[in-house]
Amino acid sequence: MADFPAPGFTGSPLVRIDIERGNRGYFDQQVASLSARLLRLDGLTPQVTDDGRLSWGSLAEADPQAELALLGLIDGKPRFVSLARVDEDPAQRTTAMNTALTMLEPEEAATYAAARCLVDWHSRHGFCARCGRESRVFRSGWARLCDRDQGGCGIEHFPRTDPVVIMLAEFEDRVLVGRQHRWPQGRYSALAGFVEVGESIEEAVARELHEEAGIVVRDVRYVASQPWPFPSQLMIACIARAESNLINLDANELEHAQWASRDDVRAALAGSSDAPFLAPPPYAIAHTLLTAWLGEAGSDQPTMRSRPWG
Amino acid sequence: MADFPAPGFTGSPLVRIDIERGNRGYFDQQVASLSARLLRLDGLTPQVTDDGRLSWGSLAEADPQAELALLGLIDGKPRFVSLARVDEDPAQRTTAMNTALTMLEPEEAATYAAARCLVDWHSRHGFCARCGRESRVFRSGWARLCDRDQGGCGIEHFPRTDPVVIMLAEFEDRVLVGRQHRWPQGRYSALAGFVEVGESIEEAVARELHEEAGIVVRDVRYVASQPWPFPSQLMIACIARAESNLINLDANELEHAQWASRDDVRAALAGSSDAPFLAPPPYAIAHTLLTAWLGEAGSDQPTMRSRPWG
Structure with a gap:
């Protein structure tokens, strides 16, 4: 229909398992999987291979203090990103970031976009906008909960688009x-x-x-x-x-x-x-x-x- | 081009004076204008006239404790809505709300949509999601500021879409x-x-x-x-x-x-x-x-x- 190439940041092979995000057992099972992979980021900047692909490591590389988000599956393998807090201005692109963007294949950039948005959103949304209390990571990293058990108001927050x-x-x-x-x-x-x-x-x-x-x-x-x-x-x-x-x-x-x-x-x-x-x-x-x-x-x-x- | 009627909630005659939103002097001038009008809401529900139009009163009707948002101009008249805090589930529609929707002309519903979103957003976003401190109404009601003068982190927040x-x-x-x-x-x-x-x-x-x-x-x-x-x-x-x-x-x-x-x-x-x-x-x-x-x-x-x- 359209006679122009697909836009950048589209075509990710990521299968988002939305339906299992609220299932803690599924999450734990994916974390325990031998095929689990962790996206390698320097702050918010991706590590890019010479052939324009994202770099993935094992979960052992993750900051043990930080929670993980389950992005979904690629090639049947569970894909995670660490929600370690990043203190960068997400609207600014560094030279390293711009270089990464020119190197990344569009479908790889698309997977990166999902991961980056989650890491940045959690970093800048640690508190409940409704009641001001600290919220916590929820739904396998795709939401935050203002937990009633911690004195919060019980509201869920979702990443902003x-x-x-x-x-x-x-x-x-x-x-x-x-x-x-x-x-x-x-x-x-x-x-x-x-x-x-x-x-x-x-x-x-x-x-x-x-x-x-x-x-x-x-x-x-x-x-x-x-x-x-x-x-x-x-x-x-x-x-x-x-x-x-x-x-x-x-x-x-x-x-x-x-x-x-x-x-x-x-x-x-x-x-x-x-x-x-x-x-x-x-x-x-x-x-x-x-x-x-x-x-x-x-x-x-x-x-x-x-x-x-x- | 399209052979179908314009969708509901579109066609508002509202002229959004975005460029003046950060200008406190302009805002005060509009508040002082004899032609200033206030949108009449019961909570989040609009008052609708028999001919399917929104109802507007004078600013004297506004809750003196609540801030005002300047929606923009209609027929050259400044249009405001009171940002009095409303504690309703904004995703639920009451019978009164559904009745109003069947009565409102689409372009009136569009103006209402802008006002309602602002009132609801301020009601549910009184705190800074980044640092947890109370934020305040900013930019003529189109933003909130986590004020450094009040010990905040200085971040601005904008209504979510x-x-x-x-x-x-x-x-x-x-x-x-x-x-x-x-x-x-x-x-x-x-x-x-x-x-x-x-x-x-x-x-x-x-x-x-x-x-x-x-x-x-x-x-x-x-x-x-x-x-x-x-x-x-x-x-x-x-x-x-x-x-x-x-x-x-x-x-x-x-x-x-x-x-x-x-x-x-x-x-x-x-x-x-x-x-x-x-x-x-x-x-x-x-x-x-x-x-x-x-x-x-x-x-x-x-x-x-x-x-x-x-």
Whole structure:
């Protein structure tokens, strides 16, 4: 159906045994299994082999003070990650992290994303937001419990996933790309923002494009999605038709924005030295989104857009 | 593009003035405005007028002990909701709540959804999940701050929005609908489940259909989305092609599931007395999803499905 490659951070071979997460006996059995494997992390950064794969050790390597999370099964083997507390800013990517991302195969990055999100979430959610008491690891590492037996309020907490829209506005066969101050020089990408309470994906796309670039859109169409573990977003990639190409930039959000032609996007994705901008990396869904738009082969060209439904 | 009505809980006329949320002066100015309006709630339940609209009063009606959240502007008037603490289970809908939902126009329900999510979120998140200290209302009611001045860790917390996939599996021009034990008698709907960390929308659709009904799918396609404020989901509606019609039910999740034909779905949506099941209510996106599938006019009929790409 789609003529673009699967987005980064997708395709994990992990089989999540959700149904057994609340079963302590199953968990203990997996811990005791001779085939149990532990994901090797340095803080939140994965160890990556030369052929772009994650590195797994035995459970003996785990910090004995830390709890384990059972990620699920890969190749029938139980896969764990240590929930040792990490004190890193999960939104920041170090050089080592960026290097790991360029090396990891997408399906390996996907497994890593699940593990990383759990480790980071537990590290930053040790207390019950409802009553302030310390909570504890629950459901094989996929939840926390504010335990009544410890004087807590009995509430369960689940890892957070924040939906984010990331989108191209399209006008006369060009798409809008923007850049933030802190990005590498020359880098432009799709605009993005968090979906807020009380709005749909389509409404969030329209609101963000209007707030950040003054663009009014209609006909939002969904393209693809990916998890983005910095710290824990669900990226939802869309394309929307702009009513006009007049840009009114919110300088707090964006340093600059520009309309890119198909040739511009093609050159950027190819990494050509004469490309008018530096494309986002292949593991980012903005890369997928630009690729998908090119693949649409001019569905939005002026001759088509003059049809009554345009 | 889409030939189905806009989903419930969408189309709010609310203009979110995100950019001013951190501006205390702007907030105070809106509070002082003679046109300021306060959303009337009984706990978490909206007061609804006879013509299906929300009820708004003056700020004088607000609990003087409670903080206010500035929702945004409607018709140029600042709109507030009181963040008085509510101790209700936000996932449960009372009879009064269900009555309100059948009466509210979709765009009014959308405004209500934003307000309700904020009130409920503040009520259940009075403490910092990172350090356990009490946090305070921040950013005009759209965040909480763990204040360093009060001995806190300085972290900001934002309202939570949990992405949920809701989907129809499709096989030989029939779609899979299921029911949970606690639903009204005869009610069937699309299957649904939370998107987990480290997975895409498409992967969550495939995982949930496999877990709950033993169905293996491919070619997941996005249809529509809506916010669902019980308590704070983003519902993402999809259709996926099933590889087979063999159902293997997870009895913990579902009481029963069945394949519905176009005639079945048409009768259910029309509320016919001879319909084989009771459809979800119009404000639920499952209703939109079933309507959208009918509107596809047999795109998935056997003659089409024998094409090479099928």
